[in-house]
Every structure is written in C-alpha cells, then in structure tokens.
Amino acid sequence: MNPYFILDTVAMTNGVHKQFDCTDCHSSEYATYPHNGNLKLEPLSTCLDCHGGDESFAKYKFDQIQEEVNKSVHYKVYGENFGCSKCHSQHTYVTTARNSDNVLEIVDNDNKMCLSCHNDMKKYKLVSGHENPKLVEVHDWLPNQELHFRHVRCVECHTEVIDSLMVSHNILGKDHAVKKCVECHTANSRLKASLYKYENLQKRSEKGGIHIVLSNSSYMIGTHQSPLLKLLSFLIFFAVLSGIIIHLLFRIFKK
C-alpha cells in the first residue's frame, strides 16, 4: 500500500486535532477498514469552515491569514487547490512557532513545511508540473548559506512581512524575494517585527531571561546595531578631528 496513505498515528496524537475521531471530518464509511479508495474524492470541510469567524480561534487570525494566502503566489497559480493543508498537515500539525522557546526549532519546523515540496523532486513536480530548481544552487549568491538556512526561515525573505501576523502568509514569487543584505542587517531590520514578537511571547511565557530584553535591538551583527556604541564612535571621531584641527591652526598661526 502506498505509504503516503497511512497516517503517522503517533504524530497525530501529538497534533492539535488529536481529540477528533477520523469520522468527525471524514465520511462515516472511514470507520471500517479497509475503506473504499473512492472515498478520497469525498468533499471535505475546509479549515475555515471550523476556524473562520470563530471567537475562540480569533487570536490565530485565520481569516486574515486566508486573505494573505489569497494574495500569495501559491494561490495565484493553483487557486483553491492550494489549501492550508498543503503546508499545515491537518493530521499532525503542532503550533511550534507559538510555543517553542528555541528559535532554531521554530526555524527548522517552519522551513520543513516549505521543504516538504520545494526539496522533494517528485512531490514538487507532481504539483507544479515542472522540474524543481535546486535550492542550494538558486541560493548560491547568499553568503554563509548553510548558516542562514539554519537560522532564518524561508518566509522571512519570501513573504511580504506584516506586523499583525506571526507568520506572514503572502508568499511572494521569486522575483520579489529579499536579496539585499541590508534589509536584515541594519538597525531597521525587516526581521525585527518577527523577532520582537517572538521575544515578547517568550517574556510573557516567563521562559526567557532578562537578556532577551537587553539584546532586544541587537540581534544582528554590526556595531550599528548598538545605538550607544554608534553614538560614542561618532563623538570620539569628531572630538579627535576637532582636536587635530585646533592643533593644526595653532601650528600655523602660533610660530
């Protein structure tokens, strides 16, 4: 039997929908095994049928996410066929980004969603109908590629970041991806929004120490990330320069 058709039951009992029976979403005929293959064609509820417009899920902003997805390159090319479950397996999904206290784990988890297609030749071709570009090659221009891949989520560069969502869902086409180092490696880093949010959540969950507050604005490399040092360096530079000019004037006029 096709292994893709068998659910990982352990993952499912760890997932967010663990309290549901199969037949809560699927036809009652799923109660018997083996079930008819045609059942795969049954019409299913969409995620928003349960999650949309519901106060108890308001903090997850499902409706806003759907609006964002509708603008994304995935939706533009594949339309309704590209539902939430293409990235978020309804059977095994875990809310890692919200609950983990480890950035690396969040990055790894979120990137796996993209990589499950974009790094899988068969699956990618099945959906898109064309060859999968090799990720390592198309990101050839990126310095320290491996380091970036481990520490930064794909979506940080491949979406239009908006503050109001934890993870932006407007995935942009490759032509609109961030390619300038400056966009992240400056005082006004585009990563700030998501990092701030993460740190803020950490603080509230009381898992993070005081250093999270201290290092708030100094996440990326470079002294210009530290406003105090930046100011200090300008002051010293101009003090030295004025000292030299004054001394020089004395040398010229006094003797």
Added chain:
Amino acid sequence: MGTTEKIYFYPVWLRIWHGINALGIIILIITGISMQSSLDSPLIGFSLAVNLHNITGIVILLSYLFFFIGNIVTKNGKYYLIKAKGFFQNPIKQSVYYAWGMFHGSKPPFPLSQKRKFNPLQKYFYVLVMYIAVPIVIITGIALLFPELIIEEAYGFSGLFLTAILHSAVGFFISIFLIIHIYMSSIGKSPFDNFKSIISGWHHL
C-alpha cells in the same frame, strides 16, 4: 640645512612591513565601515567588501607575524619596552609639550636619538596598537571567519555578537589611531619630512 644629523631608524624589513600594514589597514577600515553600515554602494558592493576584508585580514595577520618576529630577532623590539620609571610623568610631559611647549619655543622633552626612536607618548600608543589592539582584531577576526570556534553564549548574550562588537570597536580604535598617527607624522622637521623618512629609512633630527 644640508648638514643635519640623520639616523637610520627604519631598516628595510620594517619599511616593507609598514607599507604593507598601512595599505592593509586602510583597506580594512574602508571595507569595514562599508560592511558595518551595510552600504551596498556601486563602488564597493557588499560581497566585494566582505571578500576584500577577509583576504586583507589574512594578509595583515601574516604581516603582523612578520613584524612580531622581526621585533624579537632584531634590536628594533627594544624601542617598544616601557620602563616603570616615569611611567606616568614621561607621557604627561610629552603631552604638555604638544599642547603648550611646542607653541612657546620649548625644546622637545625627549629628543630622539640612536637609543630613543619614539617619544614616551608615541611609544605608549604604538604598544597599545601593535601589542594589544591589533592582536585583538586578528583573534576576533579569525573567530568571525570560523564562527564555530566561538562560544555560543556568554552572560545571556550571543558569543558571536560580543565577538563582532569587540572586533568593530577595536577596529574603530585603530582607525582613530591611524588618523592621529598620520597627523602627528606631520610634526617633524618639515610637514612632509617624516613621511619621506618612512620611505627612505633616514630620520632627520
């Protein structure tokens, strides 16, 4: 004044080192500033700045080793020794000369000779730069080239971040030194005399 006294202060090896070092440090400062302010100017693109900074850094490491060993095997090293006697008074005396005395007809308190190549203030700054600052930027620079060498976290701060801050802060100190160094070099027999000396090797008293 054709018959002025002159001393052969700067042997060939030292002049070669000084030239390489000067060029290297200037390249490192320019590329360093352009990287840390994330300038992606058409003149020096970001990736060019990174590559140039890395390569020049290695060159400076080698040239530093050359300088360090040179100062051990030749007599040049002894000019950098600081004595306990007059540890504070001597550099202060020299500073007073620069700020006051030289405009009031005083003679330099520490005239240069075969035995004294640097005045006390100058010596302190050279020691600070060559035996403390440059080794720090070299070590932190190597660490930034091989980030896996850096401890992950210190007092809650990322080790990588602290290393980067130290590297750029000390790099900034060296840039300030360079500005002062060049300016002070113009205080000589004539404004350009010292610059000629470091090329010819002969210092005019």
